[in-house]
Amino acid sequence: MTRKFFVQCLALTVAMGAFGVSGRAAVPAPLKIVTTTQDLAALAREVGGDRVTVTALASGRQDPHQVEAKPSFISQVSGADLLIVVGRELEIGWLPTLQTGSRNAKIQVGATGYLDASANVKILEIPSGQLTRAMGDVHPQGNPHYWLDPNNGRLMAQAIRAKLQQLVPAERAYFDQRYADFDKRLAAAEKRWDAMMAPFKGAKLVTYHRSWPNFMERWGLDVIGYVEPKPGIPPTPQHTIEVIDEMKRQGAKLIIVEPYFDLKTPQAIANQVGGKVMVLAPSVGGAKEVTDYTQLFEYDVNQLAAALKQVTGK
């Protein structure tokens, strides 16, 4: 080996070390994001693209209030650079234990790697006055199912963008571009959904749980009752009779059920009022077609518009 060749080899080795064998600047490892729900995961993927890896803890087919923590959850949270939560006490029954158990300082409440996606969204049903146990599972910070309005999804994506730009400042422009692309696709879809739902403004329906206030407000639908007597409390015969009477009185025909509730009581109510039960997806992953945030509304709006057309004759 000549001395000149040796020096060239050495220079090449140093260059490869600095820039990676591909010849471009070394790519930093993607940011590890863990989210509590699949909705948050979908939004984090929209904004984060290939600069992040995203894992959701709860499945969209689970009741997000009551998620059974699997052993794998702890290791996922332990290794996270960023934890994104729905907040408003949605995960209060299962997340704090995971955060403590993970021993990961980065993702504790208030730390840089913790993001509560609810900070800037529109929150409904913020209770006034004293809360008591008798009111059921009422959340003092308002209804936590706020992701079911696409404009809230946009605001959540903005919060995720700001957090990613804080954690990975070198990718600021990339996250801006990813967000802008998502925003554009969402806006185009919203026009379509608004047009599909427009004929049904003021239509009356019943939902199992209070999962849909943001969704219903967005499209001007009127929820006249709930299968649950109180949030988180299973149906009782007395309350079921009241729901049947109210649906008959107001001419409501549709009962919307989340995929994780028993259909027996809703079906019994529907039989009494000559109505219809439909299972909608309250989250990404809540139906097999619903693989991202836009698909969530694509699916629900299509299903609901078809059912409303059937029961209202519009």
Ligand SMILES: [Zn+2]
């Ligand atoms: Zn709830």
